[in-house]
């Protein structure tokens with residue numbers, strides 16, 4: 001359906017037509033994607049769209065919608081088109097050098113909060129987020145813990161700029177610092193909590209990922225080496241060095257990686273948490289460990 005075909009249609013009919021077009025193209029969430037793109041072009045949230053559902057699209061609106069729909073049909077994720085993504089209820093800006101934060105990663109935030117609660121001595125916890133990207137995990141934790149402070153590191157200077165802008169926008173900048181280094185190499189600690197969602201895709205699997213991921217997420221955020229575990233081999237011993245006694249480490253794991261990650265934690269002298277926390281799909285996603293007292 002072209003821009004000409006959308007022009008003059010009521011907003012709701014145009015949204016439905018777009019959703020059908022996305023569905024026939026095999027897009028996973030056609031209704032949501034159509035609603036977000038229409039809302040973006042019109043500058044309306046869901047309530048505003050419902051209130052204006054009968055208003056016809058102007059020629060300019062339909063043209064802009066058609067351009068964005070073309071990008072989505074070519075495999076660009078809606079979050080990249082909009083330039084932002086919600087994580088833990090926080091609106092986060094994206095840049096080409098940042099991963100789009102995933103709902104699965106909220107499991108890391110959940111387990112980190114649980115493990116902090118198990119050590120109530122930490123009234124104002126210090127947190128390190130290794131490979132922070134948009135700052136998603138660190139900023140989510142700081143939003144939940146008003147007395148916490150944290151440092152996010154990344155190998156990408158541009159990602160650190162995006163994380164800093166997100167911290168400012170969310171009013172968390174006074175409690176968050178961002179440092180350019182290789183995971184924890186420039187950190188001394190001690191920290192009460194270290195978190196990380198490192199690159200963990202096997203190099204050989206990257207070409208088979210969905211176009212939304214392989215063509216739009218930065219390779220630095222994906223490539224975990226031949227077996228996907230390269231980053232864990234570096235950052236787990238680093239975390240053991242910078243954690244204070246009884247401090248917690250929580251990392252995100254790829255499918256079928258949790259057992260090997262626990263092995264790396266044990267080898268670094270950490271005590272794995274009772275069991276990994278599963279994501280909504282039942283995959284063990286967040287793996288925790290504690291430094292011995």
Ligand SMILES: C[S@@+](CC[C@H](N)C(=O)[O-])C[C@H]1O[C@@H](n2cnc3c(N)ncnc32)[C@H](O)[C@@H]1O
Nearest residue numbers: 099101131132133154155182183197198199221
């Ligand atoms: C999977 S992304 C996770 C981003 C963010 N923490 C999230 O959960 O949305 C991994 C991040 O690690 C960063 N990274 C990759 N190698 C790194 C390294 N050696 N040292 C620090 N950060 C690194 C990437 O630039 C990317 O931002």
